[in-house]
Amino acid sequence: xxxxxxxxxxxxxxxxxxxxxxxxxxxxxxxxxxxxxxxxxxxxxxxxxxxxxxxxxxxxxxxxxxxxxxxxxxxxxxxxxxxxxxxxxxxxxxxxxxxxxxxxxxxxxxxxxxxxxxxxxxxxxxxxxxxxxxxxxxxxxxxxxxxxxxxxxxxxxxxxxxxxxxxxxxxxxxxxxxxxxxxxxxxxxxxxxxxxxxxxxxxxxxxxxxxxxxxxxxxxxxxxxxxxxxxxxxxxxxxxxxxxxxxxxxxxxxxxxxxxxxxxxxxxxxxxxxxxx
Amino acid sequence: xxxxxxxxxxxxxxxxxxxxxxxxxxxxxxxxxxxxxxxxxxxxxxxxxxxxxxxxxxxxxxxxxxxxxxxxxxxxxxxxxxxxxxxxxxxxxxxxxxx
Numbered sequence: 001x002x003x004x005x006x007x008x009x010x011x012x013x014x015x016x017x018x019x020x021x022x023x024x025x026x027x028x029x030x031x032x033x034x035x036x037x038x039x040x041x042x043x044x045x046x047x048x049x050x051x052x053x054x055x056x057x058x059x060x061x062x063x064x065x066x067x068x069x070x071x072x073x074x075x076x077x078x079x080x081x082x083x084x085x086x087x088x089x090x091x092x093x094x095x096x097x098x099x100x101x102x103x104x105x106x107x108x109x110x111x112x113x114x115x116x117x118x119x120x121x122x123x124x125x126x127x128x129x130x131x132x133x134x135x136x137x138x139x140x141x142x143x144x145x146x147x148x149x150x151x152x153x154x155x156x157x158x159x160x161x162x163x164x165x166x167x168x169x170x171x172x173x174x175x176x177x178x179x180x181x182x183x184x185x186x187x188x189x190x191x192x193x194x195x196x197x198x199x200x201x202x203x204x205x206x207x208x209x210x211x212x213x214x215x216x217x218x219x220x221x222x223x224x225x226x227x228x229x230x231x232x233x234x235x236x237x238x239x240x241x242x243x244x245x246x247x248x249x250x251x252x253x254x255x256x257x258x259x260x261x262x263x264x265x266x267x268x269x270x271x272x273x274x275x276x277x
Numbered sequence: 278x279x280x281x282x283x284x285x286x287x288x289x290x291x292x293x294x295x296x297x298x299x300x301x302x303x304x305x306x307x308x309x310x311x312x313x314x315x316x317x318x319x320x321x322x323x324x325x326x327x328x329x330x331x332x333x334x335x336x337x338x339x340x341x342x343x344x345x346x347x348x349x350x351x352x353x354x355x356x357x358x359x360x361x362x363x364x365x366x367x368x369x370x371x372x373x374x375x376x
Contacts, residue, residue: 030330085330114315118353165326167342177318177327177339180292199325204351 003211006095006248008081008107010115016081017041023074023130026113027084027094029237033113037123039083043072043130047090047237051097059140059259065101066137073130076103083109083116086237087199087206093240095248096257100145102138108244114206144247146230146256148264151190152271159229160193163242164262168234169195171275174266175234185266188275190232194221195277198238201245214245225252232258232265286338286368298363300346301338302372303331306354310335311375314352321345348373 008016016022017040024042026034034044045051050068053060060068074080080098084091091112098106109116116123146154154160167173171187189195200217201209208214223229229246231239236259247255258265265271286301288294300318304311316337318326321344331337343363348371350357355375363369 033330087328117313118315118351120353165320166322166324167320167326172342172344173326175340177341178329180289180340181297181342182293197324 001248001251003208003249006107006244007110007208009110010119010121013039013081013083013109014121021075021077022079022081023072024081024083024109025072025074025094027082027090028113029084029086029090033085035125037125038128039116040122040124040126041128042083043074043128045072045094047093051094057264059097059100062101062137062139066135069135069137070133073133074135075133076136077105079105079107081107081109083112085113087114087202087241088112089198089237089241092244093237096144096240096243100140102141111205111207118205143254144243144256146232146258148258148260148268150256151230151232151258151260151265154228154230155190155272156192157227159223159227160190161223161229161231161239161242162189162193162195163198163231163233163239164189164195165197165199166195166277168262169193170277176238183263183266185263186273187266188273189262190265191272191274193232193274194223196221196223196242198233198241201242208245208249211249214250218246218250228254228256230256230258232261234262235259236261286336288338292340294367296366298341298343298366298369299338300341300348300361300363300369300371301336302348302370303335304337304350304352304357304373304375305335306352306375311352311354314350314375316373317349317351319347319349323347350375 027045082091174183231242233239243257246252304314314331317328357373361371
């Protein structure tokens with residue numbers, strides 16, 4: 001992968017709003033954002049109700065994902081362009097998710113909603129309906145998804161990257177500060193994890209930094225290119241953003257996202273936790 | 278009591294102000310509140326901690342912790358930054374004006 005394959009600019013998006021075979025999809029943490037105005041023709045994906053199993057803590061299965069994509073009017077050979085709020089956290093999460101189920105052509109709109117709004121580009125409140133399709137997903141590509149046992153085994157062995165803010169890494173905060181802090185899990189981080197906040201990979205307007213800056217960022221903190229990497233955050237959305245930077249933009253092999261992240265790890269009995277910076 | 282009631286942020290049900298440190302306020306430009314502004318909370322080293330978008334009434338809100346923070350606002354019409362200190366749990370107001 002490379003930047004040209006994985007990322008599109010707002011200008012490109014504006015020129016391709018009506019291009020056949022290009023589907024814009026908005027994914028937000030605040031799922032009401034779409035209703036207040038979205039990119040013309042974009043469909044909405046609700047990460048909480050549509051991408052999560054509603055009973056067990058896991059993703060929807062292959063058949064459910066097929067049904068979801070079919071109902072949204074997405075075909076296997078479509079170019080799916082994802083964007084959203086929160087500096088594209090949930091759009092990056094959906095990007096990783098589409099890759100997990102084997103979609104070929106997925107792209108992220110650089111800067112997401114934020115850059116689009118700061119540029120003063122047009123948003124639409126029109127209802128969007130697309131014809132249903134028959135979508136076929138592949139089995140989950142587990143080369144990009146890490147589970148807890150693998151993460152515990154990676155302590156001191158692989159690169160572990162904690163992409164939360166420094167105050168969450170140290171244990172001072174338990175959630176990003178736009179959310180209430182009272183949580184059941186313990187505070188801190190996985191021993192030997194490097195703290196590289198996701199925000200260091202992004203500019204103020206939400207776009208990704210240049211490949212050169214990204215390379216420098218990860219080499220400065222001592223990321224060992226020769227080792228496999230597991231990224232985590234609190235629930236796996238911000239670490240999707242870093243997974244995207246490492247795997248899709250810089251082309252690192254063997255980068256996994258641990259979607260269980262701190263809400264799982266910080267609740268496990270008996271695992272080691274480190275506090276402080 | 279006389280005069281207008283103190284401005285307080287709308288909080289989700291169940292938030293315990295004995296435990297939560299809520300930093301809140303309004304972003305304005307001239308006399309008008311600014312909806313759709315991007316407000317960042319930076320920690321004492323200037324590192325990003327969270328970001329929210331102001332509501333239709335220009336309001337924003339963070340759940341932080343006691344300590345020193347900085348608020349930084351980005352909008353098409355201007356920018357603003359302001360330091361804010363929270364000595365303990367409870368409400369801390371910090372409003373900003375774009376320039």
